[in-house]
Amino acid sequence: MQKVFDNTQIGPMVWKMRVEVPRMVARAKAGQFVILRVNENGERVPMSIAGLDKENGLLTIIYQVVGKTSALMTTVPDGGEISDCVGPLGLPSHVDNWGTAVLVGGGIGIAPIYPIAQAYKEAGNKLHTIIGARSKDLLFYEDEHKAVADELHICTDDGSVGHHGFVSDILKQLLDSGEKIGMIMAIGPVIMMKVVANLTRSYEVPTWVSLNPLMIDGTGMCGGCRVSIGDETKFACVDGPDFDGHKVDFDLLTSRLGAYKEQERVAMKRFLENPGCKLAKAVETFKYPNEVK
């Protein structure tokens, strides 16, 4: 049982939760993730580390409501408990001083790039951070990122704030500006990571992405999380989650993420039909990026 604090909504379908796991927080590193279960009948869901408060032993995760389990997570009260939270899992992100580095965070990916940004900065990089979402109200962590990045670039698909367009537009401008970029790391919807990787390939700048396949154990035991990297099959939970974006088979990842669409719909429907479900209306009217749904 792990205690949960500050489980609060920070965007139309985005919540933030802090979990008390002091021993894990003491050793977790940027780029790693945890797997949690809300209750005894619950699914094991992977969540990236979005912040580590070592003093208070609290782990921050930021999650988007996309189905039954993420919806269930919103119901955990302040000071309440979840059944379990295991981690830190996966390999930490590779951190080095490359001179100038660019971090790209799209949608919910804005969260996990924050601890990576801190680590990149600490290693002495000049840091450009690009964050993007569909519209202004879906953005979060602007202040956090501003405090760390040398330059923060904001974009929205609808132009409600910052650049009107995609994160890849800004990235292309940076690549064309003549500034020597040593490393690019992108986290976000699969389609965004794919576009970024395709763009940077011709510039020959190393580009890492963090993959989010479906997982169960997170220890290499099941192989459910397998991804195709170059001509090799890797288990994202132990060999990743970060991989060389130029080698990833993104289409395979997208299709595997859809493996349980039908069951996910059934589970979500049942959940929303609970009398007193506060999310039903919100979920009905919320328009998800085409990735989810």
Place this chain on the structure above:
Amino acid sequence: MTEQMPKKERMKIPRQTMPEQEPDVRNHNFKEVPLGLTEEQAVLEANRCIECKKAPCIPGCPVEVDIPGFIRLVMDRDYAAAARKIKETNSLPAVCGRVCPQEEQCEIVCTLHKKFKPVAIGYLERFVSDWERENNLVVLPEIAPPTGRKVACVGSGPAGLTVAGDLVKLGHAVTIFEALHKPGGVLVYGIPEFRLPKHIVQAECDFLAEMGVEFQNSTVVGKMDTIDELFEMGYDAVFIGTGAGLPNFMGIPGENLIGIYSANEYLTRSNLMRAYDFPNNDTPIIIGKNVAVLGGGNTAMDAVRTSLRLGADNAYIVYRRSEAEMPARAEEIHHAMDEGVQFHMLTTPIEFIGDDDNKVKAMECLRMDLGEPDASGRRRPVPIEGSNFIMEVDLVVVAIGNSSNPLIPQTTPGLDTNKWGNITVNDDTMLTSRKGVYAGGDIVTGGATVILAAGAGKKAARAIHKYLMEEVEK
């Protein structure tokens, strides 16, 4: 009274058959298949033991249970004492009574076997341990006064549970670190409910907890604390019982299509996560109509029988050798056959074919012939050229074994492994190349059996106790 029957009479008692759920009923539910002997059956069966002097069954058992001793107690109708007798050397009788391959261990060497059917030792083992548990006759053993020494067990499969039980009795403080959210290892995530009800494994773990073993679930050693850090935290010895971890795949085209699972994933979803009860439990599982399970071991049998229970119309075992070479227990093969599993022997897939949604819809296979014996002593399967054919399937479960998980060796400097990544140990003490670090079970042997893992745990516990008392100052 049966007890007084003369030997000659006793030898005429037929081997008792265990009542089972009917095949066409059980292949639609997850309840246990064999129902256990009745008390009268058990006493009759015990009377079949002629109490021969040689007792070849004892050395036939990997942990040398005093089999005639416990059977005598069944004849005397003191079942709890019989269970305690088994527990002197085997800490998990309710589990072993169900999953041990007795037919190739204690029963095959039974003196009766020459002329009659062997004594049903496994059935009796199950009977007495169920009796003890169900009638609340399990008594806490005497726990020695605290020694002040601390032991960490990594992994809670049969190996780790055995080490923990033996050492806690001797007065040591024992903590089990388990990566998953529930203890039991393969006993909870791999072996299905219909063969080993989970409440039995839970009862074993609860019993250890009552004796004072501390369980830290959801803790991955090597990610959380390393072995060296466990020593820094004050543990005086460490036992590694992390099992055979990573699932092997075939390495053929199309293997990452949707609808192709490793047996570990398929069984974990169904057993540990209870996906068979979706949506009452949240974890989903793909329901196949035409299911092919690749492999011929216990794991393959468990997977294929699970697929039937989940609603498959056709459940196939696809195995590259012939039935004689199948490593699964004979009993499990027969259970599968009775339930309607179709066996495709001497067949191997060479490619998986997907539909437009990237879901598996068929596999291309080759027929095989048996050639010369290979390193395992079994005849090597050789493909018959031009024998390609297509098999329509919408779910494939790959059950061709596991390799060892490299996490602990990678994070433990000086811990030696062999070329397969298994941890190397001294056979008598289970001591690894690191002082105070012991290992046993599948992580040492590669995929083996519950009783071998438990036996390795016994050996390790003895050596750890000696080490703690003789070499660790307190």
